[in-house]
Amino acid sequence: MINIENVNVSYLEGRAALKQISFRVSDGETVGIIGSNGAGKSTLLKAMMGILLPSEGCIEINGIRMSKSNIRKIRENVGVVFQNPEDQLFMSDVYDDIAFGPRNMGMEEAEIKNKIADTLKALGIEKLIHQNSSRLSGGEQRLAAIATVMVMEPKVVLFDEPTSFLDPKARRKLIELLKAYSVTKLIATHDLDMALELCDRVIILKDGRVFTEGSAKELLSDQVMMEASDLELPFCLQQNKSPI
Numbered sequence: 001m002i003n004i005e006n007v008n009v010s011y012l013e014g015r016a017a018l019k020q021i022s023f024r025v026s027d028g029e030t031v032g033i034i035g036s037n038g039a040g041k042s043t044l045l046k047a048m049m050g051i052l053l054p055s056e057g058c059i060e061i062n063g064i065r066m067s068k069s070n071i072r073k074i075r076e077n078v079g080v081v082f083q084n085p086e087d088q089l090f091m092s093d094v095y096d097d098i099a100f101g102p103r104n105m106g107m108e109e110a111e112i113k114n115k116i117a118d119t120l121k122a123l124g125i126e127k128l129i130h131q132n133s134s135r136l137s138g139g140e141q142r143l144a145a146i147a148t149v150m151v152m153e154p155k156v157v158l159f160d161e162p163t164s165f166l167d168p169k170a171r172r173k174l175i176e177l178l179k180a181y182s183v184t185k186l187i188a189t190h191d192l193d194m195a196l197e198l199c200d201r202v203i204i205l206k207d208g209r210v211f212t213e214g215s216a217k218e219l220l221s222d223q224v225m226m227e228a229s230d231l232e233l234p235f236c237l238q239q240n241k242s243p244i
């Protein structure tokens, strides 16, 4: 269970990027965080990871209330897949990148090896195990980045623009993997067709505030609400428009 209450976050003194954000997410839900550029989606995910601390309000994840002293505990429960896989992959091979988190927790190498094999299999990327992360394609890098999170078995996973930079086939593969990945998921995205397909619920941010929230199917097909949120309908619901 995630409980966010009246959260304010500022990067610069006096200029709040998140204002009075409140919402709840139940265990096992998939929730889309949507909104135009600069609405506050990435800031919200950073606050939920303890990368940015709120100046006001409270963030509680699985009964743990976020504070400076228990960020480590929060991170045992929450994983984040960053928008840019290069922020997540920094070792010289994929195995070491995925092993980084478990090694940090003091896990035995034999157990790490087994966990990595299982994770790569679940993602269908066994062949990448000893490749150089920086030489993978964008789609392969995204899956390797997801593997670094999945191997830690977090209960909640935050995704920032998971389909960006992916071609249609890689995007489809990722959507199917996310469907099968049964953790609590928060997905910040401009890919409203993906949100429609994957999310139970969406939270729409506008100018750092929760503008509205509700069923993904209902909200994403409500043209008046989408336009008021500075968004458009998903492509699949737009008439006479091609996706490009």
Ligand SMILES: Nc1ncnc2c1ncn2[C@@H]1O[C@H](COP(=O)(O)OP(=O)(O)OP(=O)(O)O)[C@@H](O)[C@H]1O
Residues within 6 Å of the ligand: 011, 012, 017, 035, 036, 037, 038, 039, 040, 041, 042, 043, 044
């Ligand atoms: N490092 C930073 N320093 C100062 N202001 C920032 C910083 N990062 C973001 N902001 C500001 O915070 C606000 C929210 O930005 P954020 O990146 O959370 O938006 P977003 O919804 O993720 O946008 P996008 O769709 O472009 O990814 C914006 O006004 C942005 O200019």
Ligand SMILES: [Mg+2]
Residues within 6 Å of the ligand: 041, 042, 043, 160
């Ligand atoms: Mg962003």
